[in-house]
Amino acid sequence: MLGGGMMEKRIEKARSFLKEKELDAIFIYSYENRRYFSGFSGSNGYLLITNDYCGLITDQRYTEQAKEQSPHFEIITQGIDPFSTIQDVFKGKDISKIGFESESVSVHLFNRLKSIFIEYEWFPLTKELLNIRKVKDDAEIEIIRKAIAISDQAFAELIPLLKPGMTEKEVAVELEYLMGKLGHEGPAFGTIVAAGNRAALPHAIPSSKIVNNNEFLLIDYGVKYMGYMSDMTRTIVLGSPNEDLKKYYDIVHEALEKSIEAVKPGMTGHELDAAARNVFIREGLEQYSLRGLGHGVGLQIHENPRVVLDSEEILEPGMIFTIEPGLYVPGKVGVRVEDIVLVREDGCEILTGTPRHIYI
The missing domain is CATH 3.90.230.10 (Creatinase/methionine aminopeptidase superfamily)
Structure with missing residues (x-):
């Protein structure tokens, strides 16, 4: 597991990006960005990062692993239907504009998210998070x-x-x-x-x-x-x-x-x-x-x-x-x-x- 200070700096990079792009949140799905910002190495998971919240949704195979690897994130174990869990996690958050990885999120996943959160403006991100990672710590x-x-x-x-x-x-x-x-x-x-x-x-x-x-x-x-x-x-x-x-x-x-x-x-x-x-x-x-x-x-x-x-x-x-x-x-x-x-x-x-x- 990476040191806590290093992970805090990466989360701050994400929050600086939110401010720069005038977004309220980032929804992260790709393995590489998920691991970079949270430290979590499991094969299934979703991150939600806002200005005052970090959440990691995964399934019960990885709950304990996620707690160990991602102490800066709230760990939420999804049910059989991940979308109902995602909806619960997003509920109550001050979100109107949200970025997502358009090159990693499938059409099916994106359409489901849009149908659940019809009030959100979804902004496609292509290389932006990759650019955050290009200078190595x-x-x-x-x-x-x-x-x-x-x-x-x-x-x-x-x-x-x-x-x-x-x-x-x-x-x-x-x-x-x-x-x-x-x-x-x-x-x-x-x-x-x-x-x-x-x-x-x-x-x-x-x-x-x-x-x-x-x-x-x-x-x-x-x-x-x-x-x-x-x-x-x-x-x-x-x-x-x-x-x-x-x-x-x-x-x-x-x-x-x-x-x-x-x-x-x-x-x-x-x-x-x-x-x-x-x-x-x-x-x-x-x-x-x-x-x-x-x-x-x-x-x-x-x-x-x-x-x-x-x-x-x-x-x-x-x-x-x-x-x-x-x-x-x-x-x-x-x-x-x-x-x-x-x-x-x-x-x-x-x-x-x-x-x-x-x-x-």
Whole structure:
């Protein structure tokens, strides 16, 4: 459970948002925002936050857990019909304008809420709560550090096991087993393992393809720890790939290094993306890159800030995101290398600890 002071600060962020948007309440349904503002990690629940009230509605499976994890909220156990419980909780509250997560609340849920509370004005929220979460507090930074440490350790234990003749699926299974032994809530996303020319598929699903000598092996993976994600990619060199392949490898690593050197508060996501993209343009390879350099990481594997083409989002101290330049030449080669960084006042701190250059 996070410290009480940290949760109080998050609730104050929500109340400042209410004041800014001239709302009386926020109805929160998504798992990530529910966990962020209340600390509750159960799979079912609804939050109501007003200027003077915090309520968490959940079912009887989670009542005791909610009391333990969310001491700043009134815990209400719903009956068989959650809507009657929601109606009871909302009753008597001074609400006329209420915000809701329009990208998470289903049409069915929204229509039921509108039919029950016909007197309310419902205001759709899209990225607003996500933007509240994009600058990480000290507790979040430490949890993400731990998630990354688990990833780094699992990868270090995987390297001695890798050898030509394994299949991509075997590599993925070994890595996920090692991550599991070190303790986590599961993979952050579907582990990507791609050998040889299959690495040209940015989100390749591990297959029965054999990992051969004298080619690259791309591994992209992460863990979920206390709700937070890690994310890392390494392109491993097996044997002695030809000079043409090595060229792509060197260019991508240069793009990563240039990007990390460029990070500073006040720049836009677009400007940071350009640091890597300019390397690819110089080499005449920009067409083989993706449209973005990286993404925020937190309670979701992809969140703000977005470090992509045309992004005007301003980088701020406390933001955590990936930097993952890549080149993907169909049928020939794929190379990606990815670190997670934390923006500091004078640049950035690299949180990923695994060496970038790995040779087998």
